[in-house]
Each structure stands twice: as C-alpha cells, then as structure tokens.
Amino acid sequence: MQFALLIYESPEAFATRSSDGTDPYTGAWQAYYKALVDAGIYVGGDPLQVPETGTTVRLKEGKRRVQDGPFADTKEQLGGFTILELPSLDVALDWAARCPAASAGAVEVRPLAPATKLRITG
Amino acid sequence: MSESGQESTHRTIERVARESYGRLVAYLASHTRDVASAEDALSNALVAALVTWPRDGVPQNPEAWLLTAARHSLIDLVRHQQVAAASEPTLLLLREEPKEVTLSGFPDERLKLLFVCAHPAIDPAMHTPLMLQTVLGLDAARVAHAFLVSPKTMGQRLVRAKTKIRDGGIQFEVPQEHELPQRLDAVLEAIYAAFGIGWDDMAGVDQRGRDLAEEAIWLARVLLELMPGEAEVRGLLALMLHCEARRSARRGPDGRYVPLSEQDSQQWSLPLIEEAEGHLAEAASRGRTGRFQLEAAIQSVHAERAHSGRTEWAAIMLFYEQLIRISPTLGTRTGHAAAVGEANGPEEGLAVLDGIDVDAVSGYQPYWAVRAHLLQRLGKTPEAGDAFDRAIGLAEDPAVRKFLLQRRG
Numbered sequence: 001m002q003f004a005l006l007i008y009e010s011p012e013a014f015a016t017r018s019s020d021g022t023d024p025y026t027g028a029w030q031a032y033y034k035a036l037v038d039a040g041i042y043v044g045g046d047p048l049q050v051p052e053t054g055t056t057v058r059l060k061e062g063k064r065r066v067q068d069g070p071f072a073d074t075k076e077q078l079g080g081f082t083i084l085e086l087p088s089l090d091v092a093l094d095w096a097a098r099c100p101a102a103s104a105g106a107v108e109v110r111p112l113a114p115a116t117k118l119r120i121t122g
Numbered sequence: 123m124s125e126s127g128q129e130s131t132h133r134t135i136e137r138v139a140r141e142s143y144g145r146l147v148a149y150l151a152s153h154t155r156d157v158a159s160a161e162d163a164l165s166n167a168l169v170a171a172l173v174t175w176p177r178d179g180v181p182q183n184p185e186a187w188l189l190t191a192a193r194h195s196l197i198d199l200v201r202h203q204q205v206a207a208a209s210e211p212t213l214l215l216l217r218e219e220p221k222e223v224t225l226s227g228f229p230d231e232r233l234k235l236l237f238v239c240a241h242p243a244i245d246p247a248m249h250t251p252l253m254l255q256t257v258l259g260l261d262a263a264r265v266a267h268a269f270l271v272s273p274k275t276m277g278q279r280l281v282r283a284k285t286k287i288r289d290g291g292i293q294f295e296v297p298q299e300h301e302l303p304q305r306l307d308a309v310l311e312a313i314y315a316a317f318g319i320g321w322d323d324m325a326g327v328d329q330r331g332r333d334l335a336e337e338a339i340w341l342a343r344v345l346l347e348l349m350p351g352e353a354e355v356r357g358l359l360a361l362m363l364h365c366e367a368r369r370s371a372r373r374g375p376d377g378r379y380v381p382l383s384e385q386d387s388q389q390w391s392l393p394l395i396e397e398a399e400g401h402l403a404e405a406a407s408r409g410r411t412g413r414f415q416l417e418a419a420i421q422s423v424h425a426e427r428a429h430s431g432r433t434e435w436a437a438i439m440l441f442y443e444q445l446i447r448i449s450p451t452l453g454t455r456t457g458h459a460a461a462v463g464e465a466n467g468p469e470e471g472l473a474v475l476d477g478i479d480v481d482a483v484s485g486y487q488p489y490w491a492v493r494a495h496l497l498q499r500l501g502k503t504p505e506a507g508d509a510f511d512r513a514i515g516l517a518e519d520p521a522v523r524k525f526l527l528q529r530r531g
Contacts, residue, residue, distance in 0.1 A: 024523075024524055024527050028514060028515075028520075031511040031512070031514035031515035034511045034512065035511070038484060038515075039484050039485055040484075090271065093270045097270055098515070102518075
C-alpha cells in the first residue's frame with residue numbers, strides 16, 4: 001500500500017532552501033532520497049516553496065476571501081511530501097523516523113486513500 | 123500530614139510500585155492467567171494507596187497491603203466481567219486466602235510471567251513489549267514510543283496478546299528441562315531487544331533510550347536472581363553492563379557522536395566493567411558457552427583498551443567467528459567484517475561484506491557504515507561516497523548522520 005510522508009519543517013530547515021546545498025540538512029536529504037530509491041519504495045514526491053509563498057483562498061457567502069500565507073499559522077509548516085510503497089504502517093514509521101525532517105520538525109505518516117480517489121475519478 | 127511528608131509518601135508508593143509491580147502482577151495472574159485483570163486490580167490498589175497512605179501512614183508491609191487491596195479489586199473485577207456461573211471457580215480461587223501469603227511475603231512468580239511473555243504462542247514482536255508492561259509496569263504509551271508504534275496500536279496489540287495468554291491455554295510455569303534452553307533464549311532475546319532499542323537511541327533526546335536500557339538491565343538482574351545458575355543469563359547481563367559502561371563516552375561535550383574506536387576510555391565506567399567481567403568469569407566457569415557470553419566477550423576485549431591502550435582485533439575476530447556459527451545474524455556478520463577489516467586489513471573486511479546477501483542489507487544501516495569506512499581506507503573515494511550516502515540515508519540518529527556526513531567529506 002502507499003503512504004504519504006507529510007514533511008513539516010521548522011523555519012531553520014526552510015532557511016536551508018537558499019543555501020549552496022552543502023549544509024548538513026540538505027546533505028541528509030540527498031542521502032535519504034538515495035536510500036528510498038535504492039530500497040525500491042520511492043513512488044514520488046516534491047518539496048514545496050517556503051510557506052510565505054502560499055496564498056489561501058476561501059469562498060464565504062459567495063465572496064472570495066484571499067489570505068496571504070499558508071492555511072495554518074504554526075511554527076512548523078508543510079514543506080513537502082513523499083509517497084512510498086510499503087507493506088505496513090510499521091515499516092512506514094521506520095522510514096519516517098529516518099527522514100531528516102523527523103529530528104528537525106515532524107513527519108506525519110498517512111495512508112493514501114485509493115478508494116476515495118476512485119469515487120472521484122470514476 | 124506536612125507537604126514534605128506527603129511527598130515522601132508518594133515517593134514510597136512510587137518505589138514500592140516499581141519494585142513490587144512485577145511480583146504482584148505475576149502472583150495475581152498466576153492463579154487466573156488473566157494478566158490484564160491483574161494489572162487493572164493492581165492499578166486500583168495503587169490508586170487506593172495514593173489516597174490512604176498519605177492519610178493513615180505507610181503500612182508496615184506495603185507489598186502485602188497492595189496485594190490484599192488488589193485481590194479485593196480483582197474479585198470485584200471478575201464479578202463484573204463474567205456471568206456469575208462462569209466466574210464462580212475464579213472467585214472461589216481468589217476468595218480462598220492462599221496459604222503461601224504470609225507477612226513475610228508470597229511466592230515470586232515473575233520467572234513464570236517472563237516465560238509466559240516470551241511464549242512461542244505469542245507473536246515474537248510482542249515479547250518485549252509484554253515484558254516491559256507486565257513485569258516492569260511501563261504504560262502502553264511509553265512502550266509505544268520505544269517501538270515506534272502509535273500508542274493506540276500498541277495498546278491494542280498488548281490487549282490481544284494478553285487475551286491470548288488468558289484464553290489460549292498458556293500455562294504459568296517454568297518450562298521443563300528439555301525445552302528450557304530454547305524457551306530461555308526467547309526470554310533473553312526479548313530483554314536484549316529492549317536494551318538494543320535503548321542503545322540505538324544514543325541521543326537519548328527524550329530519555330526514552332536511556333530509560334529502556336536501564337529497564338533491560340533491571341530485567342536481566344531479576345532473571346539472574348531467579349536463575350543464578352544459567353550461564354547465558356550472566357552473559358546477557360555482562361554484555362549489557364559492558365555497553366552501559368561506555369554510555370557517557372559515546373557523545374562529545376557538544377553532543378557529537380563518538381565511535382567506539384575514538385572514545386576516551388578514561389570516561390568508561392570501571393565499576394560497571396568490573397561487574398560485567400565478574401559475571402562473564404562466573405558464566406565461563408560453568409563451561410556452557412552461548413551467544414550472549416560470546417557477545418560479552420567481544421565487549422570485554424574492547425574494554426581491555428582501558429588498561430592496555432590498544433584493541434586486540436584478532437581476538438575480536440575469533441570471537442565473531444564462533445558467534446557466526448551459533449547466531450549468523452546480519453549484525454553478527456557485519457561485526458565480523460568490521461573486525462576482519464581491522465585485524466587483516468580493509469580488503470579482507472570488504473571480502474567478508476561481499477559474502478552477505480545484497481537484498482538482506484538494503485535497509486541495514488551498519489552494513490553501509492562499515493562498507494563506507496573500509497572503502498575509504500582503501501582510497502576508493504567514489505565507491506565510499508555511495509556507501510556513505512546509504513548509511514546516512516538509513517540513519518535515524520541526527521548525530522550519527524552528522525558524523526557520517528563529515529566523514530564522507
């Protein structure tokens with residue numbers, strides 16, 4: 001089954017986005033990505049631009065409400081996601097613990113919902 | 123009662139709970155095989171103690187007090203849980219004041235409980251969690267953290283395992299002579315697994331690792347008290363004490379990871395090393411070698427550096443060769459390769475690593491760390507870099523990750 005690792009990052013982790021790529025956090029991510037690919041479990045994923053680039057849209061009583069910034073105002077922000085093909089939640093939690101963001105922020109593990117997708121896509 | 127008096131009463135309750143928990147659960151459950159109810163009854167008794175003792179003072183025999191309170195609670199629990207007819211035998215059993223309970227104590231059934239927790243009918247993955255909970259009284263949430271499982275899931279798994287103990291006909295007994303070695307192995311494995319989790323979590327960031335390693339040593343001491351003649355029990359205790367002796371040396375003052383070969387041996391705990399050596403010598407005198415004694419012997423050679431200033435890698439290599447014969451695990455084979463690499467040079471070490479099945483090691487971090495180290499010593503920089511990446515990507519501890527990133531260069 002497929003699991004999404006939702007990567008929540010601290011401001012310090014987001015700050016490494018503009019580094020030259022030799023910082024330890026980026027280095028750890030490069031190695032982690034390699035380990036995922038080598039283990040044959042990597043399905044896909046992407047980092048997101050920093051939270052300040054987010055814009056949140058709501059329609060309230062027919063009126064558009066647009067807000068600068070991300071949906072939730074928390075210290076750690078969604079920074080990206082990785083989708084993995086794994087046999088069980090136990091294994092998924094092991095991989096989440098190895099994710100560099102687990103010690104610098106948090107990683108939420110969620111199973112994908114293929115049945116719900118089917119209801120939508122038909 | 124004064125505030126400090128109350129505080130000291132609370133501390134007494136905590137201490138009695140810690141020291142007596144397993145004894146009380148084991149004794150209560152040995153009659154009914156119902157571990158979950160025994161735990162519920164004991165926690166009711168502890169709550170009652172928290173109310174009564176600060177008011178009336180700590181009873182002369184706190185353990186007997188808790189046992190009596192827990193027995194009463196257990197009778198109530200059984201009455202509520204089951205239809206009257208079915209519960210009659212259990213109730214009779216409980217109401218009868220057993221002869222063995224006296225002021226001086228009651229039989230220690232913890233050994234039986236340990237064997238029940240590591241029974242072949244119980245999922246091996248649950249052996250350690252069950253022990254930590256039923257013998258040491260750790261709550262499901264703490265066990266869950268240690269095993270990287272959600273607290274809810276761990277709670278459900280523990281409940282299922284206890285139901286199996288109650289309904290599956292698992293007897294509270296010490297195994298017969300002919301099946302004892304195998305059954306004892308399962309108990310030792312489960313204790314060592316707890317220690318291993320504590321050991322891997324070197325950062326001890328949330329204390330979970332440190333605590334678990336201490337709990338494992340405590341369990342081994344309990345087991346040794348109950349089975350003083352078993353060489354492997356001493357072997358396991360010696361192994362864990364040797365590792366524990368180095369705990370503070372594994373980190374630099376800045377939290378940096380320090381590998382064993384670079385640790386300052388002056389920081390190792392000599393009392394712990396001496397105690398480990400004592401157990402190892404006592405075990406060896408019984409002339410029955412085993413996996414844990416061999417692993418302890420390897421650690422003993424490492425500990426020798428505190429006196430001699432050098433590491434006898436050839437001796438370590440030989441112990442690993444013996445160990446592989448009885449326990450050819452991935453960890454043993456990787457350790458063997460590392461020892462061969464130090465004793466006979468990196469090329470030979472690599473040859474040993476190459477003999478291990480590639481599929482088996484894809485997720486095994488120590489293999490890649492050793493491989494990276496050996497390749498680097500051979501000056502094979504690009505290959506070493508690849509192996510470092512694998513080791514870094516599989517590492518969970520941020521300090522280990524940082525250390526490897528620096529080594530990779």
